[in-house]
Amino acid sequence: MRRATFKGGIHPFDGKNLSKDKPMQVVLPKGDLVYPMAQHIGAPAKPVVAVGDQVLVGQVIGEASSFISANVCSSVSGKVKAIEKRLTVSGAMAECIVVENDNEYTTVEGFGTKRDYKKMTKEEIRQTVKDAGIVGMGGAGFPTNVKITPKNDNEIDFVIVNGAECEPYLTSDYRLMLEQSQKIIDGLKIVLSLFKNAKGYISIEDNKPEAIKALQELAAAEERIEVKVLKTKYPQGSERKIIYATCGRKINSKMLPSDAGCIVNNIATIIAIYNAVSESTPVIERVVTVTGDAVAEPGNFVVRTGTNYRELVDLAGGFVSEPEKIVCGGPMMGMALYTLDVPVTKTSSALLAMVKDPVAEAETSACIRCGRCVQACPSGLVPQKMMQAIKHNDLDMFEKIHGMECYECGSCTYVCPAKVQLTQAFKLARKTVMDNRRKAQNQ
Amino acid sequence: MADVIIALIPASAWGVYTFGWSAFYTIMACILTSVGAEFLYQKLMKKKATPYDLSAFLTGLLLALNLPAGTPWWLPIIGSLFAIIVVKQVYGGLGQNFMNPALGARVFLLISFATQMSTFTLDGVTGATPLALLREGTTTDLKDMFFGNIGGTIGEVSTLMLLIGAAYLLIKKVISWRIPVMYLGSFAIFIVLFGGHGCDINYLAAQLCGGGLMLGAFFMATDYVTSPITPMGQIIFGVVLGILTGIFRVFGGSAEGVSYAIIFSNLLVPLIEKVTIPMAFGKGRVKDGK
Numbered sequence: 001m002r003r004a005t006f007k008g009g010i011h012p013f014d015g016k017n018l019s020k021d022k023p024m025q026v027v028l029p030k031g032d033l034v035y036p037m038a039q040h041i042g043a044p045a046k047p048v049v050a051v052g053d054q055v056l057v058g059q060v061i062g063e064a065s066s067f068i069s070a071n072v073c074s075s076v077s078g079k080v081k082a083i084e085k086r087l088t089v090s091g092a093m094a095e096c097i098v099v100e101n102d103n104e105y106t107t108v109e110g111f112g113t114k115r116d117y118k119k120m121t122k123e124e125i126r127q128t129v130k131d132a133g134i135v136g137m138g139g140a141g142f143p144t145n146v147k148i149t150p151k152n153d154n155e156i157d158f159v160i161v162n163g164a165e166c167e168p169y170l171t172s173d174y175r176l177m178l179e180q181s182q183k184i185i186d187g188l189k190i191v192l193s194l195f196k197n198a199k200g201y202i203s204i205e206d207n208k209p210e211a212i213k214a215l216q217e218l219a220a221a222e223e224r225i226e227v228k229v230l231k232t233k234y235p236q237g238s239e240r241k242i243i244y245a246t247c248g249r250k251i252n253s254k255m256l257p258s259d260a261g262c263i264v265n266n267i268a269t270i271i272a273i274y275n276a277v278s279e280s281t282p283v284i285e286r287v288v289t290v291t292g293d294a295v296a297e298p299g300n301f302v303v304r305t306g307t308n309y310r311e312l313v314d315l316a317g318g319f320v321s322e323p324e325k326i327v328c329g330g331p332m333m334g335m336a337l338y339t340l341d342v343p344v345t346k347t348s349s350a351l352l353a354m355v356k357d358p359v360a361e362a363e364t365s366a367c368i369r370c371g372r373c374v375q376a377c378p379s380g381l382v383p384q385k386m387m388q389a390i391k392h393n394d395l396d397m398f399e400k401i402h403g404m405e406c407y408e409c410g411s412c413t414y415v416c417p418a419k420v421q422l423t424q425a426f427k428l429a430r431k432t433v434m435d436n437r438r439k440a441q442n443q
Numbered sequence: 444m445a446d447v448i449i450a451l452i453p454a455s456a457w458g459v460y461t462f463g464w465s466a467f468y469t470i471m472a473c474i475l476t477s478v479g480a481e482f483l484y485q486k487l488m489k490k491k492a493t494p495y496d497l498s499a500f501l502t503g504l505l506l507a508l509n510l511p512a513g514t515p516w517w518l519p520i521i522g523s524l525f526a527i528i529v530v531k532q533v534y535g536g537l538g539q540n541f542m543n544p545a546l547g548a549r550v551f552l553l554i555s556f557a558t559q560m561s562t563f564t565l566d567g568v569t570g571a572t573p574l575a576l577l578r579e580g581t582t583t584d585l586k587d588m589f590f591g592n593i594g595g596t597i598g599e600v601s602t603l604m605l606l607i608g609a610a611y612l613l614i615k616k617v618i619s620w621r622i623p624v625m626y627l628g629s630f631a632i633f634i635v636l637f638g639g640h641g642c643d644i645n646y647l648a649a650q651l652c653g654g655g656l657m658l659g660a661f662f663m664a665t666d667y668v669t670s671p672i673t674p675m676g677q678i679i680f681g682v683v684l685g686i687l688t689g690i691f692r693v694f695g696g697s698a699e700g701v702s703y704a705i706i707f708s709n710l711l712v713p714l715i716e717k718v719t720i721p722m723a724f725g726k727g728r729v730k731d732g733k
Binding site: 006240244250251252253255365366367368369370371374378379380381382384385401402405 | 668670
């Protein structure tokens with residue numbers, strides 16, 4: 001069978017062997033739980049509880065404040081200790097609700113009640129997804145109810161479940177595919193029930209044969225669902241690339257997947273949809289891979305949102321030696337942490353601790369225009385020219401040569417023999433361009 | 444850089460074997476002057492000295508391979524100084540020069556010291572290069588040209604040795620096929636159409652093997668710094684090179700035109716890149732994925 005893929009991309013060291021055979025382990029938090037109000041793209045949620053209030057498992061404590069926003073639910077029962085600015089994974093301070101765990105885990109009424117999605121209307125399903133605070137759990141955190149509410153339901157041709165997990169070291173989606181494969185199928189069926197003309201695809205990279213086999217067996221019984229085997233390549237799991245590899249359609253930065261007739265959801269997200277609709281459970285936990293050569297016993301842990309990162313390290317047996325770099329998420333697009341005192345959010349996929357930080361040692365030399373960045377760019381861009389435009393302070397040129405189409409996957413920086421920090425420069429340039437646009441609009 | 448130097452070892456060794464010690468001295472003079480000039484310039488300008496990036500070494504080697512073996516001792520030195528100081532460092536050093544330094548220096552020497560630059564001796568006998576002979580209507584034995592038993596510059600004479608080096612670069616993916624293949628292909632077509640000999644295989648092969656075309660196509664036109672970075676740009680660049688070399692050889696005043704063609708095309712690179720910025724992913728039609 002021909003393995004679907006795209007042009008460009010790279011093959012970084014994958015490091016998945018550290019944790020890929022470690023079954024998921026359900027763990028409960030020890031310390032206080034911290035819930036940032038901004039765990040998603042869009043407007044932060046608005047706190048609807050006050051200090052001193054008693055909250056229950058599954059209770060909405062932060063309410064979506066606009067169309068693109070998401071609810072935040074408590075993952076434990078206990079007392080609201082504080083509502084204040086706390087440090088989050090991004091390195092910025094953000095408004096957080098702090099809950100003191102009473103270790104009773106008393107749930108809200110109706111929590112965990114089984115439901116049949118076939119008896120629900122489309123509106124009810126969408127409302128349930130919205131209430132449950134589901135966002136893209138692969139990392140971007142786009143509110144899922146917005147994703148599954150396109151302009152016209154009948155124009156959706158493909159519902160894609162993103163099981164690529166192309167980031168090195170990450171194995172949380174892989175474990176979910178093995179251990180909760182039925183939930184993925186059922187979650188996909190729920191989404192498919194919204195779009196009568198759509199075909200369901202579960203797209204998985206070919207370095208996960210067990211996951212492919214497990215889901216293929218289940219999909220065989222389903223008329224509308226098929227498993228698509230993709231070539232292992234980074235960044236296969238990015239939304240634009242997985243759409244192209246799965247159904248041959250291309251979208252750019254100005255389009256949503258629904259503009260190309262596609263709905264894309266991550267593995268963890270599709271399971272969250274199943275949990276919300278069929279089992280009345282909002283997003284209160286997620287699988288986090290704790291790994292890296294500085295970690296004693298790498299593994300995959302099902303933890304409650306709001307759990308402190310420090311507890312994750314304890315779960316994995318602590319550090320074998322002092323890590324030089326700790327990353328939240330994968331090594332390609334994750335964010336480096338300078339403290340472990342940040343909470344797990346809906347989008348935390350991994351904690352990666354490395355003994356050595358090769359990036360810090362790298363010394364930048366002159367660009368000799370070797371063109372490797374051009375070959376590696378999955379978006380068909382010319383990073384060398386974009387960098388030149390930035391160096392000349394020419395952001396118009398940066399935009400003209402499609403700089404805004406960059407989604408910061410890091411492939412160019414990875415292959416650059418001169419160790420030029422391309423992605424970092426593009427990130428800053430894109431932000432500046434967007435800020436300028438906003439300023440121009442407000443004038 | 445190291446890979447390109449490795450790839451040039453067969454051709455250099457053949458040059459020394461064919462032309463003797465004088466070739467070796469020329470190569471050494473070029474390399475030492477180039478590296479030394481770069482080092483001194485960087486020290487004087489209080490820039491970071493970068494002898495270990497091997498770029499000056501490579502420039503020296505390439506220049507030497509473009510010189511006749513028995514040149515006076517001062518010629519390689521003047522050439523290397525020109526290459527490093529004027530063509531490279533003045534423009535900002537590695538990655539900033541718009542013209543291949545070795546070729547820039549070669550053309551400078553060709554114009555300034557025409558006699559010394561076009562005196563080719565083989566086995567102690569001064570003679571014309573195969574291309575010069577072709578112009579007069581006589582041909583050289585093709586086997587001699589392929590293996591390198593002819594007069595010419597140190598590095599250009601053995602097509603076989605150059606192809607071995609080129610294969611190494613292609614296999615290691617240091618260079619892509621685009622520029623050399625388009626260059627040689629378009630040049631061959633040009634010669635067939637306008638060379639005046641039609642499809643004469645002997646004439647065509649002599650044109651392809653002679654005049655440093657192989658050296659230029661695989662080792663100098665593919666110079667990262669002075670060739671386009673976009674895939675489409677590289678194809679256009681190769682075609683322009685082929686056509687220019689054809690024009691210079693067929694209609695021009697001198698027998699060979701590779702150096703001039705590459706330098707001239709180097710000047711077109713910014714323009715070529717400007718018009719060949721690729722379409723970003725997803726900017727075309729949506730539903731059929733084009």
